Amino acid sequence: MLATYDFPEFAYVPSPEQVTGQAVRHPVVVVGAGPIGLTAALDFAARGLRVVVLDDNNTVSVGSRAVCYAKRPLEIWDRLGVARPMLDKGIEWKLGRVFMRDQQVYTFDLLPEDGHKIPAFINLQQYYLEEYMVDACTANPLIDLRWKHKVVSLKRHDDHVALAVETPDGIFEMQADWLIACDGANSDIRRMVGAAFTGQFFQDRFLIADIVMKADFPTERWFWFDPDFHRGQSALLHKQSDDVWRLDFQLGWDADPEEEKKPENIIPRVRAMLGEEVEFELEWASVYQFACRRVDRFRHGRVLFAGDAAHQVSPFGARGANTGVQDIDNLGWKLAAVIRGDAPEALLDTYHDERAFAADDNLLNSTRSTDFITPKNGASRTYRDAVLHLSRTCEFARPLVNSGRLSTPTPYVASPLNTPDADTWQGRMTPGTCAADAPIAEDGRPGWLLDRLGEGFTLLVLGLDPAPVEAGAFTPLQLVEGRDFTDAQGLVAERYDRGQGAVYLIRPDQHVAARWRRFDPDAIRAAIARATTGDAA
Amino acid sequence: MSLILTPNIESPDTFYERLTDAQRDMTDAEAAAMNTRLVLILANQIGRLDLLSEAIDLARA
Numbered sequence: 161m162l163a164t165y166d167f168p169e170f171a172y173v174p175s176p177e178q179v180t181g182q183a184v185r186h187p188v189v190v191v192g193a194g195p196i197g198l199t200a201a202l203d204f205a206a207r208g209l210r211v212v213v214l215d216d217n218n219t220v221s222v223g224s225r226a227v228c229y230a231k232r233p234l235e236i237w238d239r240l241g242v243a244r245p246m247l248d249k250g251i252e253w254k255l256g257r258v259f260m261r262d263q264q265v266y267t268f269d270l271l272p273e274d275g276h277k278i279p280a281f282i283n284l285q286q287y288y289l290e291e292y293m294v295d296a297c298t299a300n301p302l303i304d305l306r307w308k309h310k311v312v313s314l315k316r317h318d319d320h321v322a323l324a325v326e327t328p329d330g331i332f333e334m335q336a337d338w339l340i341a342c343d344g345a346n347s348d349i350r351r352m353v354g355a356a357f358t359g360q361f362f363q364d365r366f367l368i369a370d371i372v373m374k375a376d377f378p379t380e381r382w383f384w385f386d387p388d389f390h391r392g393q394s395a396l397l398h399k400q401s402d403d404v405w406r407l408d409f410q411l412g413w414d415a416d417p418e419e420e421k422k423p424e425n426i427i428p429r430v431r432a433m434l435g436e437e438v439e440f441e442l443e444w445a446s447v448y449q450f451a452c453r454r455v456d457r458f459r460h461g462r463v464l465f466a467g468d469a470a471h472q473v474s475p476f477g478a479r480g481a482n483t484g485v486q487d488i489d490n491l492g493w494k495l496a497a498v499i500r501g502d503a504p505e506a507l508l509d510t511y512h513d514e515r516a517f518a519a520d521d522n523l524l525n526s527t528r529s530t531d532f533i534t535p536k537n538g539a540s541r542t543y544r545d546a547v548l549h550l551s552r553t554c555e556f557a558r559p560l561v562n563s564g565r566l567s568t569p570t571p572y573v574a575s576p577l578n579t580p581d582a583d584t585w586q587g588r589m590t591p592g593t594c595a596a597d598a599p600i601a602e603d604g605r606p607g608w609l610l611d612r613l614g615e616g617f618t619l620l621v622l623g624l625d626p627a628p629v630e631a632g633a634f635t636p637l638q639l640v641e642g643r644d645f646t647d648a649q650g651l652v653a654e655r656y657d658r659g660q661g662a663v664y665l666i667r668p669d670q671h672v673a674a675r676w677r678r679f680d681p682d683a684i685r686a687a688i689a690r691a692t693t694g695d696a697a
Numbered sequence: 698m699s700l701i702l703t704p705n706i707e708s709p710d711t712f713y714e715r716l717t718d719a720q721r722d723m724t725d726a727e728a729a730a731m732n733t734r735l736v737l738i739l740a741n742q743i744g745r746l747d748l749l750s751e752a753i754d755l756a757r758a
Contacts, residue, residue, distance in 0.1 A: 546733035556741040 162443050163372055164402040165287060170218045170294065172308040175325070178332040185320060186212045187499055189336035191311055191349055193217075195226065195286065196467030196484040197342035198293035199233075202240040203492035205302035207615070207668075209499060212334075213303065214325060216310035220294065223444045224285035224370050227398065227406050228381075228478035230567040231271065232594060233485035234278045235610060235670070237293075243278070245292045250282030251399050256381040258563045262388050265551040266558040270566055275651045276597045277608040281478070281566070283379075283400045285370075314339070314352045314463075321462050338495060339463045342484070345453075347469035353460050359453030360527065362474065363413040364534040367420050367447050370404050371430060373440035377405075383563040385533075385548050389432040394533055394563070397433070404443060407433065408475075410533065417447035450474045452527045454519050458512040464491060471519040473526035476533060476564030483522050486569060487515050493616075493668035502633040503692045510577055510694045518570035525565045532562035569594040572671065576694045579665075579674035579687040587657040595620075595670045596655040601648035609652060612639055616668050617688060622652065623661040624679045631688045636665065667691055700751045 177184045188204055190197045193215035201211045229246065237243040258266040271280030297303040312331065313324040321339040324331055341349035350357055382397040384390070396408035409429055411420055419425055423442055430440060454471045458464060467484030491511050497503035535541035550557035572578065572592035579591060589596065597610045613620075614637030619629065621640040629636060639645070647653055656662055665674040665687050674687035706712050720728040740749055 542729055542733045543737075546730060546737055549730075550734055550737060554738075557737060560737070 163441055164404055164443065165285070167219045167222070167287065168291060168294075170305070170307045172218060172328055173306070174327065174329055175306060175309070175332065175334070177334065178325075178327060178329055181332075183322075183333045183335055185335040185337065186210070187337045188212070188340065188495070189214060189321075189323065189334065189338070190340045190342055191215075192341070192343035192467075192469070193290075193294070193305060193307075194221065194342060194344060194467070195289055195293070195481045196469075196488060197340075198290060198297060199236070199240070199485050200340050200342055200466065200488045200492070201297050201303045201305070202242065202293065202300070203236075203488050204495065205297075205300050206240055207492055207496035208302070209496055210302050211304065212336075213297070213305045214309040214311060215305070215307055218307040220290035221286040223446055224287065224400060224404065224406065226286045226289075226478070226481040227283050227400055228482075228566070229282050229284060229289070230478060230482040231276070231278050231280050232567075232569045233482050234282065235597070236485055236489045238278060239610075239670075240296075242292055242296045246284055246289055247279070247282060249288055249401050250284035251379050251401060252279045252282050253379045253381065253399075254280035255378075256383065256563075256566070258561055259382065259384045259387065260548045260552055260561075261384075261386055263552055265548065266561045266563075268566075275599050275649060277610065278597065283398060283406075285400050285402075285404065286481075288401065311343075311348060311352075314349065316353070316461055316463065319462070337462065337499070340491070340495075341463060341465045341469045342467050343469050345451075345468040345472040347465070349463065350455060350465060350469055353463050355460055355465070356456040357453050357472075358456075359451055359472070359523065361451045362449065362530055362534055365411045365413060365415045365417060365420075365447055365449050366475075367407075367409040367411055367415075367426065367429070367445065369407045369409075369426050369430065369445040370400070370443040371407060371440040372402070372404055372443050373434070373438060374403055375405070375434070375438065385561075385563070387433075390429065395433060396563075405440075411447070415447070420447050421445055448475075450530075452523045452530065454516065454523060458487075458515055459508055464495075464508065464511065466491060466515075470515070471523065473522050474530045476529040477522075477526055477566050478564070479522045479526055479567045482567040483518065486518065487511075489669045490515050497633070497692060500633065506694055507692060510575065513694075514572045514575050514577070517572060517574060521570040522567070529562050529564045533564075577667070577673060577691045579683075579690055581675065583675075583677040585657050585675065587655065589656050589664070589672055589675070591672050591674055593672050595664075595666050595672060598647075598651040598655050599649050600645040600652060602645050606648070607645070609645075610670060612645060613637075613666055613670055614639075614668075617673075617691075618666040619684065620656070620662075620664040620666055621679065622647075622656060622658040622663070624663055627679060627681055629681045629684050629688075631685050634688050634692050636684075636688065665691070700748055700755065 190213045204211045254270045256268045310326045312326045315322040323334045384395045393410035398406040466487040473479045547560045617636035619636045619638045673691040
């Protein structure tokens with residue numbers, strides 16, 4: 161029970177096949193109705209697939225949990241039509257400050273440039289985010305959300321997965337052509353499949369507490385090393401909606417989680433942090449420890465893993481849910497193409513190639529932050545303390561301070577779906593990179609580039625004459641500068657290195673697949689073939 | 698350019714004396730902390746990751 165939020169209770173409805181006793185084969189079953197499973201349902205449905213979502217509970221996330229949502233997942237949710245309430249309710253921020261004792265040693269700005277529709281980050285309690293997505297799923301006739309449905313066993317076949325599902329009415333069998341496991345870090349599906357999930361555990365404990373208070377701290381991320389109010393440990397302060405603030409206290413490995421969760425032990429810590437005079441109410445608290453781990457393969461036959469079920473990171477850097485949403489962005493169009501018979505099953509192996517690469521990048525960043533915040537031996541601690549000591553007076557040491565490097569999309573630089581550059585280019589939009597947004601104008605009205613990209617492949621044509629490109633089911637939408645939009649502020653030219661002319665092939669997940677300085681339909685067709693099979697033609 | 702492995706320190710005896718004198722009255726922990734800060738200061742002076750990596754490998758060998 162929270163002071164600021166009433167948890168919805170979603171009705172259990174018996175599955176038709178449990179009532180009739182006739183097993184039904186579903187094209188796609190998603191396990192887990194958390195942020196990743198709900199995103200999966202919305203993405204797959206947006207691509208025309210029927211989706212059944214199973215969740216063993218009947219409400220949203222208990223506790224605020226994931227709090228920071230980054231630009232890229234918000235762009236994905238915007239594509240899926242659910243970002244508006246998140247942006248309206250969430251708290252926008254982009255500035256982080258790091259303190260050593262009571263002195264600021266480092267600041268970072270996550271979106272130093274203007275001209276993007278979506279902000280760098282919002283903070284929003286996870287239960288709001290899930291509630292908005294549940295609403296959207298419920299309104300979508302292609303999505304069948306089934307609460308109080310727990311998968312208790314599964315059997316894998318070459319062409320489907322058979323599931324035993326337990327509900328309040330007992331156990332029944334379901335069949336899925338494709339099973340998407342979004343059931344979190346402790347994934348039952350992963351255990352049932354026997355997939356390895358290995359990595360590193362960290363011997364440290366953290367207390368997270370949500371408090372309600374009226375305070376005029378700015379909406380920035382404040383992180384302290386060794387603060388005067390919590391000596392020898394780290395602490396974090398971050399604002400959420402409804403005047404709820406997230407506090408995070410490092411406790412050390414020896415702390416007793418049960419003791420630390422008691423309000424009589426939390427309240428003095430909060431008072432020490434915020435001052436005796438600040439009035440607040442304790443809303444929710446949890447003590448956690450963490451690990452950085454990854455599943456061996458994201459695809460095990462007909463079972464695909466996404467989100468925390470596939471990779472678990474430390475919370476520093478907000479790389480958990482944010483990465484998981486991008487897993488779905490990558491998987492959705494590939495799965496739809498395979499199910500429709502437009503692409504070979506091997507395209508799904510590139511889901512592993514690209515997202516395991518991204519997961520490894522996230523794990524690397526997350527592990528580095530954790531090693532800084534929680535040094536593993538005396539020598540590491542000495543280095544950490546030396547960096548912090550120097551950073552108070554020496555500017556050079558400040559970039560070494562690592563309180564979490566915040567989530568940004570990982571470019572798929574080594575992906576088999578990319579066509580390598582043959583021309584000369586400047587800037588960031590290399591093949592495998594997520595397409596940058598930019599302001600545009602259509603018929604004199606302001607708009608955004610990402611809003612104009614198609615559901616399938618898009619050819620972004622800048623300063624060149626287009627020609628028809630026929631590629632069957634993957635025939636691209638052509639978005640032509642001058643014909644379909646104008647580059648009102650010159651930022652498309654800048655961000656895409658337009659030069660004398662440029663054409664970009666952009667995938668359904670808004671990643672650059674290839675680019676050329678000339679409009680060559682044969683080259684474009686070859687690049688589409690490559691991006692939809694994983695084979696170089 | 699790779700790491701300089703021929704004598705390059707101006708006035709080696711004076712440098713060595715400055716280094717040890719600076720730590721004469723320190724505990725081991727204080728000296729270790731100072732050495733660590735010194736590594737970071739000198740690393741910034743060098744700057745290049747290839748040289749720093751080469752130095753780390755050489756020191757660890």
